[in-house]
Amino acid sequence: MAPQIPRVALVFGVLVIAFFVARSQTVPDTFGDKGHYRAAFPAELASLPLIHSGKQACMECHSDKPETTPHFKIGVSCESCHGPAQKHVENFDEFKPFVPNTRAACGRCHEAIVGRSPSFPQQNLKEHNPGQRCISCHEIHSEGEPK
Amino acid sequence: MSEEESNITRNEFLKNVGKSTLLIAAGATGYSLWNNAAKGLTTKKELLERKRTGRPKFSMAIDIEKCIGCGLCVEACSKENNVPAGHYRTWIERYVVKKDGTVLIDSPDGGINGFPNNILDEDIDRAFFVPKLCNHCEHSPCTQVCPVGATFMNDDGVVLVDYDYCIGCRYCIQACPYGSRFWNPGLKTADKCTLCYHRITKGKLPACVEVCPTNARIFGDANDPESPVSKFTRENQMMTLKPHLQTGAKISYKGLSQEVI
Numbered sequence: 033m034a035p036q037i038p039r040v041a042l043v044f045g046v047l048v049i050a051f052f053v054a055r056s057q058t059v060p061d062t063f064g065d066k067g068h069y070r071a072a073f074p075a076e077l078a079s080l081p082l083i084h085s086g087k088q089a090c091m092e093c094h095s096d097k098p099e100t101t102p103h104f105k106i107g108v109s110c111e112s113c114h115g116p117a118q119k120h121v122e123n124f125d126e127f128k129p130f131v132p133n134t135r136a137a138c139g140r141c142h143e144a145i146v147g148r149s150p151s152f153p154q155q156n157l158k159e160h161n162p163g164q165r166c167i168s169c170h171e172i173h174s175e176g177e178p179k
Numbered sequence: 180m181s182e183e184e185s186n187i188t189r190n191e192f193l194k195n196v197g198k199s200t201l202l203i204a205a206g207a208t209g210y211s212l213w214n215n216a217a218k219g220l221t222t223k224k225e226l227l228e229r230k231r232t233g234r235p236k237f238s239m240a241i242d243i244e245k246c247i248g249c250g251l252c253v254e255a256c257s258k259e260n261n262v263p264a265g266h267y268r269t270w271i272e273r274y275v276v277k278k279d280g281t282v283l284i285d286s287p288d289g290g291i292n293g294f295p296n297n298i299l300d301e302d303i304d305r306a307f308f309v310p311k312l313c314n315h316c317e318h319s320p321c322t323q324v325c326p327v328g329a330t331f332m333n334d335d336g337v338v339l340v341d342y343d344y345c346i347g348c349r350y351c352i353q354a355c356p357y358g359s360r361f362w363n364p365g366l367k368t369a370d371k372c373t374l375c376y377h378r379i380t381k382g383k384l385p386a387c388v389e390v391c392p393t394n395a396r397i398f399g400d401a402n403d404p405e406s407p408v409s410k411f412t413r414e415n416q417m418m419t420l421k422p423h424l425q426t427g428a429k430i431s432y433k434g435l436s437q438e439v440i
Contacts, residue, residue, distance in 0.1 A: 069331035
């Protein structure tokens with residue numbers, strides 16, 4: 033056997049071992065278990081905390097509200113108006129949800145702007161009783177149709 | 180080199196090289212097959228088929244006629260997912276088509292504070308809002324360009340970014356034909372909509388769907404024929420964005436105009 037062959041084989045062997053060592057160090061655990069990605073990641077992402085509770089959580093305590101809230105009956109969620117409420121679900125004494133009582137809060141949906149379907153109830157806020165709060169005439173948590 | 184070895188003819192030498200190449204190739208193929216079999220994935224096709232059995236396929240339908248451009252979805256998304264200011268996982272575009280055919284498109288701050296009433300409606304033919312988000316493509320261009328496998332489609336159809344493994348090369352941001360990805364300056368990785376993965380895996384709705392006051396967004400499992408999204412897509416004429424790209428988008432729209440596609 034030619035004398036250079038064992039030397040070349042040795043170098044080759046060292047390179048192969050170095051490759052596998054580097055690979056084991058850099059490829060994270062669970063990578064490739066289910067595909068070309070780290071299989072543990074979806075579970076990590078799923079463990080993030082909630083910010084919005086969802087209306088089912090609201091109804092566990094406020095079961096009377098759906099009956100008295102026309103907006104709820106047509107599919108508006110509590111958190112659409114009151115903001116994220118998971119903190120309130122976890123600690124209802126310390127954290128109170130947002131109470132929208134300004135013209136701007138109602139105008140968010142009901143101000144007449146270009147692009148809004150004409151069938152959607154909307155008002156020109158500059159002309160419609162300027163300076164008054166919407167809730168001084170319109171009852172939000174009342175029975176019947178939204179008015 | 181001895182005299183005997185140098186007697187090998189050119190023809191014989193080439194034959195030997197050919198044989199050893201075949202042997203090495205067979206060995207490598209055998210190893211990769213064995214390796215995949217050991218991990219439980221025999222072929223890519225089988226892997227894709229397995230993804231579709233017994234697992235949900237999360238998708239969303241959007242009813243453009245119902246969207247009022249309030250921007251509550253954008254705001255809820257930002258709060259739910261701690262999206263850095265100035266970036267949006269979902270956003271709303273307003274299309275205003277004038278009578279002369281010109282199209283004005285605006286999206287002030289992604290629509291997070293709603294839209295201003297700044298357009299005179301004399302010349303307007305029609306105007307509408309289009310909520311947009313990651314389309315969670317079945318054949319997503321972003322996952323194909325990721326050099327490290329940090330972005331991928333999970334077995335429930337949601338395309339995710341592994342924030343711990345992303346190297347921040349931003350290829351995916353360029354590859355996305357919908358502009359759904361952005362650079363998250365806080366995480367220093369690519370970022371995008373996860374369909375609120377932490378919510379949908381707990382049986383809740385994504386934040387944008389939860390707060391939408393007109394139910395313009397419908398969410399569910401497309402593999403379940405009784406889910407709201409399956410019913411809605413069955414009963415209506417649906418269209419995806421950029422269908423010619425054949426990305427297999429899982430977000431479909433009802434009432435999508437030519438100007439948007």
